[in-house]
Amino acid sequence: MKRYRDVTGDGGSNIAGQVEAQQGQLRKRLASIASVVAIVSGKGGVGKSALTANLACCLALEGWKVGVLDADLNGPTQAKILGVRGRRLVLTDGGVDPPATALGVKVMSMDLLLAGDAAPLTWDSPTQEEAHTWRGAMEANAVREFLADTNWGELDALLLDLPPGTDRLATVASLAPLHGIILVTIPSEVSQLVVRRSVTAATATTVPVLGLVENMTGLFPGPDASKLAADAGIPFLGTVPFDPALSVAADRGEAFVVALPGRESVQALKRIAGEVRAALSPRRA
Amino acid sequence: MKRYRDVTGDGGSNIAGQVEAQQGQLRKRLASIASVVAIVSGKGGVGKSALTANLACCLALEGWKVGVLDADLNGPTQAKILGVRGRRLVLTDGGVDPPATALGVKVMSMDLLLAGDAAPLTWDSPTQEEAHTWRGAMEANAVREFLADTNWGELDALLLDLPPGTDRLATVASLAPLHGIILVTIPSEVSQLVVRRSVTAATATTVPVLGLVENMTGLFPGPDASKLAADAGIPFLGTVPFDPALSVAADRGEAFVVALPGRESVQALKRIAGEVRAALSPRRA
Numbered sequence: 001m002k003r004y005r006d007v008t009g010d011g012g013s014n015i016a017g018q019v020e021a022q023q024g025q026l027r028k029r030l031a032s033i034a035s036v037v038a039i040v041s042g043k044g045g046v047g048k049s050a051l052t053a054n055l056a057c058c059l060a061l062e063g064w065k066v067g068v069l070d071a072d073l074n075g076p077t078q079a080k081i082l083g084v085r086g087r088r089l090v091l092t093d094g095g096v097d098p099p100a101t102a103l104g105v106k107v108m109s110m111d112l113l114l115a116g117d118a119a120p121l122t123w124d125s126p127t128q129e130e131a132h133t134w135r136g137a138m139e140a141n142a143v144r145e146f147l148a149d150t151n152w153g154e155l156d157a158l159l160l161d162l163p164p165g166t167d168r169l170a171t172v173a174s175l176a177p178l179h180g181i182i183l184v185t186i187p188s189e190v191s192q193l194v195v196r197r198s199v200t201a202a203t204a205t206t207v208p209v210l211g212l213v214e215n216m217t218g219l220f221p222g223p224d225a226s227k228l229a230a231d232a233g234i235p236f237l238g239t240v241p242f243d244p245a246l247s248v249a250a251d252r253g254e255a256f257v258v259a260l261p262g263r264e265s266v267q268a269l270k271r272i273a274g275e276v277r278a279a280l281s282p283r284r285a
Numbered sequence: 286m287k288r289y290r291d292v293t294g295d296g297g298s299n300i301a302g303q304v305e306a307q308q309g310q311l312r313k314r315l316a317s318i319a320s321v322v323a324i325v326s327g328k329g330g331v332g333k334s335a336l337t338a339n340l341a342c343c344l345a346l347e348g349w350k351v352g353v354l355d356a357d358l359n360g361p362t363q364a365k366i367l368g369v370r371g372r373r374l375v376l377t378d379g380g381v382d383p384p385a386t387a388l389g390v391k392v393m394s395m396d397l398l399l400a401g402d403a404a405p406l407t408w409d410s411p412t413q414e415e416a417h418t419w420r421g422a423m424e425a426n427a428v429r430e431f432l433a434d435t436n437w438g439e440l441d442a443l444l445l446d447l448p449p450g451t452d453r454l455a456t457v458a459s460l461a462p463l464h465g466i467i468l469v470t471i472p473s474e475v476s477q478l479v480v481r482r483s484v485t486a487a488t489a490t491t492v493p494v495l496g497l498v499e500n501m502t503g504l505f506p507g508p509d510a511s512k513l514a515a516d517a518g519i520p521f522l523g524t525v526p527f528d529p530a531l532s533v534a535a536d537r538g539e540a541f542v543v544a545l546p547g548r549e550s551v552q553a554l555k556r557i558a559g560e561v562r563a564a565l566s567p568r569r570a
Contacts, residue, residue, distance in 0.1 A: 045330005135421030166405035
């Protein structure tokens with residue numbers, strides 16, 4: 001077995017050249033995307049993925065060209081929620097053409113690449129027991145490739161649906177320049193405890209924090225998220241009332257904001273999308 | 286800067302000796318724990334942490350000596366749910382004494398080590414942007430230390446609350462011999478899509494799958510989890526009806542199964558704990 005100390009130079013891999021080529025590809029791709037926005041929670045299951053999908057639909061309804069990158073590699077749900085599961089990825093010279101929803105939202109997700117419904121994500125490694133050693137680096141590489149190798153085309157906004165965990169934001173911020181961070185919580189102290197740590201991680205970056213959203217309002221008699229936002233010194237973007245119909249639409253892959261425009265939850269989503277649009281508009285070409 | 290190829294032998298770190306000492310400590314610690322059980326979802330926010338805490342309380346009510354290790358380092362919630370937040374960790378010769386609840390459930394969580402309510406977990410690294418390279422290895426080390434350096438004492442069962450993500454189970458299974466895996470889902474197709482992948486990851490280990498729990502039953506008109514269990518060839522442990530009172534108790538750090546013994550959700554939790562107890566009883570001393 002060759003060991004690190006036996007390798008001369010880069011061992012013939014031309015790794016510097018490979019990295020340079022990939023960075024160039026990434027820069028080229030991002031040049032046609034006006035805004036890249038990360039949606040973050042820290043706490044899982046606060047409806048972050050459904051919120052991301054619905055904000056994307058709201059922006060598309062207003063005429064924006066929108067993409068959604070599902071950066072949750074282990075629990076990818078965007079293809080399901082946005083109704084593009086099972087669609088074939090088309091490989092062209094420039095990269096992979098992402099499937100688009102009826103509203104034109106372009107979607108890329110690990111779900112479109114996994115072998116079957118029951119197949120979990122696994123990393124190449126001598127044993128799965130040792131795969132964790134490289135997990136962080138491989139996750140970062142996978143997200144970088146999704147960014148660089150997808151034919152996003154011209155976009156007004158690319159929304160990144162990040163996996164749970166306060167530590168993922170710094171990784172994504174190191175891969176691509178971000179133009180905004182949206183934080184999501186639900187009205188429970190347990191959730192706020194975790195999300196409060198994510199707010200610290202978000203404000204530690206140089207990326208503008210667009211604000212905090214309280215999702216599933218009314219489900220629990222929990223603490224007020226606007227107070228958390230005020231205490232942390234970040235904008236409060238609003239509340240989205242708990243609505244089982246939203247979950248039903250997500251299960252069906254239907255655009256909830258189009259299917260049930262009269263719902264109170266849809267009005268709330270549109271208001272929040274309006275705030276996001278206003279914050280990002282100066283960046284539009 | 287020293288590079289790998291400049292290092293002779295282990296560079297004087299006696300790393301082999303350190304690993305051997307840690308492995309010895311871990312083996313000694315685990316020798317007094319009859320069963321180690323991982324609670325897994327893949328999907329975040331299915332109430333896995335609250336379920337873990339409540340099962341621990343149910344087992345303690347039946348006279349079992351129980352510990353809970355919060356293996357979700359980025360979103361630690363067990364100290365809050367089990368009401369031991371802010372309790373001081375006492376360092377003794379043998380290791381760290383974990384705080385215990387009124388029912389005697391011993392709890393260890395990253396939350397007890399973080400500097401303050403707003404502090405996220407960060408890893409030592411030249412920059413946070415590069416920390417992801419080592420995240421997997423550092424996470425595994427932290428869980429190994431929680432297992433080895435906590436004075437668990439004699440336990441009938443140690444429950445491990447795993448973070449969301451299908452890929453964490455193999456890591457934990459490589460650290461300690463597990464005696465059971467419990468999977469958790471909620472009645473939505475989106476959740477089942479993610480949990481189905483976790484079932485594959487669970488059955489790929491040599492650890493007995495104790496079964497699947499459906500949590501928050503009735504919240505959404507979703508698909509039947511007993512069918513998912515049957516299709517996957519694993520036991521179905523039962524459903525826990527959605528109960529906002531459970532979330533309120535978690536926010537207060539109260540033992541829900543003691544505070545509101547008449548609730549339908551508490552009856553369901555006790556039934557499921559009974560199944561788990563029956564499966565693990567042969568291992569009790």
